[in-house]
Amino acid sequence: MADTDWRNQTTVIVFILLGFGKLPDIQILLFLLFLVIYIATMATNTLSMVLVVTDRHLHTPMGTLSSLETCYASTILPRVLASLLTEDRTISVSACFTQMYFFGFLAATECYLLVAMSYDRYLAICKPLHYSTLMNTRFCLQLAAGSWVNGCLTIAIFILFLSQLIFCGPNEIDHFYCDSIPLMELSCSDTHLVILMDFFLVCVFSLPPCLLTLTSYVCIITTILRIPSSTRRKKAFSTCSSHLIVVTVFYRALMIVYLLPKHESLQELNKVLSLCYTVLTPLVNPLIYSLRNRVVKAALSEAIRKCGFQKTMQRLRDNNLT
Secondary structure, eight states, X not given: OHHHHHHTSOOOOEEEEOTTTTOGGGHHHHHHHHHHHHHHHHHHHHHHHHHHXXXXXXXXXXXXXXXXXXHHHHHHHHHHHHHHHXXXXXXXXXXXXXXHHHHHHHXXXXXXXXXXXXXXXXXXXXXXXGHHHHSOHHHHHHHHHHHHHHHHHHHHHHHHHHTTSOOOSOOEESSSSOOHHHHHTTOSSOOHHHHHHHHHHHHHHHHHHHHHHHHXXXXXXXXXXXXXXXXXXXXXXXXXXXXXXXXXXXXXXXXXXXXXXXXXXXXXXXXHHHHIIIIIHHHHHIIXXXXXXXXXXXXXXXXXXXXXXXXXXXXXXXXXXX
């Protein structure tokens, strides 16, 4: 009987992302803010990627983070910017599922990539004499590839199940991007299996990585406390604390949004928390993990020096020709 009711209703062909429509007076301000964030995100991550490609010493799990963050930011922000500028909030069903796939795939990959990076830091600080042996190029590639393949295949299976749901109205998604939870609330078919699967995947991709990352940093902090030099100890604490803050905010926001019971009163709070891992994380991560890293700074200085030297030589050649 229920199947007959679905067939008698019009199937949804577009969704409407309500986004920040409840704040009409600051749409231009939000557009400018997100535009600046997107430009800064792309600039910092592109710089990090160039340095990783040109310097073999940066071929670590950290080296793949910038490419991931570039894709991550481009999955969400361009659509948000277009919506704020044109006030066109419609998105086709296929585009919605595509955005959801890439967002989920990249978020899941980042969860485990952060674990690999914390393990990399653990070996560098706690076992420096064995670092080059344990964290060799082959093992780095295995960690990075495992994170990407795991996220890609798992989310593909989930989206396949999600795409089997029937949507027959309403079609308004109370979010600024296509997310699984508000989308499932619009379905007029049975969503119990998909909701359970969504909860299970969030648990698998957030709880174990979070615990493993925190464990790594506990070991790191314990080792730092044994450093005799107060200057080196303070510098190491500064670096690790910034890493730990970013990781904690990322995982905690994910858990609050996806694991806590859903209430209407928390919908706006969930939007704000979603900004933490969709907008702020891609901006902050290259600054915290890459551009503040000692090896990355050295690579950047070397690149600038070479660039200046090449320009000087070119000017000398031009002067000689004239």
